[in-house]
Amino acid sequence: YAAKQRTPSARAVRDGELTELIMEIYNDSKQVYGIRKIHAELLRRGTKVAQCTVERLCRKLGIRGVVRGKFPRRPRLAPETDRPDDRVEREFTADGPNELWVADI
Template sequence: MTFIDQHAEVFGVEPICRVLTEHGCPISTSTYYAAKRRLPSARAVRDAELDEHITRIHADNYGVYGARKVWQQLLREGHRVARCTIERRMRALGLQGARRGKKIRTTTPGPGHERAADRLQRDFTASRPNATWVADFTHVSAWCGVVYVAFVVDIYSRAIVGWAASQTKHTTLVLDALDMALWRRERTGHPVGPGLIHHSDAGNTRLSGSPPTCWRPASTPPSARSATPS
């Protein structure tokens, strides 16, 4: 019916019905006109009313509402309707809500690797700069995808002294952040002396590789806490 309506002004109803019948889709002009005169069903009327409300709610909420939230909003507004009906109409309208992305774990336990002792015991204080550095890394969404950012914080000033970014979670990411911190301290005339504690979690990213090659300089003893999700 919709196809005939769209092309009737150009080709006429009777020629369209004849061509459709010749190509295996039999429909007579009388059937077409009878359908046009028929009143819409109660379901069609109800669907048309719901479509207006669904479109409005979806647009008012920046296009992020899915069927469940649209349905709940309709119930709050006093419309008695089943959730499956909302799902059906949203499919027909081509509407969908924003989908929450898969949660990314930046810290996973590394039980097969040697773990450094926890030298801080949750005492996150320092009496001077370059005494205790705490390292961690997180992820951010970018146009290119997920980007992982590692950073090193000086506990004394709470300042980020080194950082690095990468699209993969490799040991080099956290080591690059540590190298930047050491380089920046050296460049500003405050080189790291003996006794600096470098504290991080015990995830696979920081534990992959042997301590002698991963922790530098040699005077920087590592410290690790239990691995917990970031």
């Protein structure tokens, strides 16, 4: 019961202030900034805070920066590209020698 009546700790009060600032920066960046850029922006605004504190609060808030996706490296064939007919019909077994020849180009 004492914990419910106790005033919030200094860390809890500071976390509340930082949470508001972090959410403001995150929303100003159109929800693009991650932990490093939020931390840099807090320092620019004159708020001294450790990066691990920003990490902890962002993890608590569910904030993640946008990550650029990698482009596929393999070429995609256009649907109009001519492909050879499947004359074997995926049946690669032969009854005897020299009945079925298959090559991969």
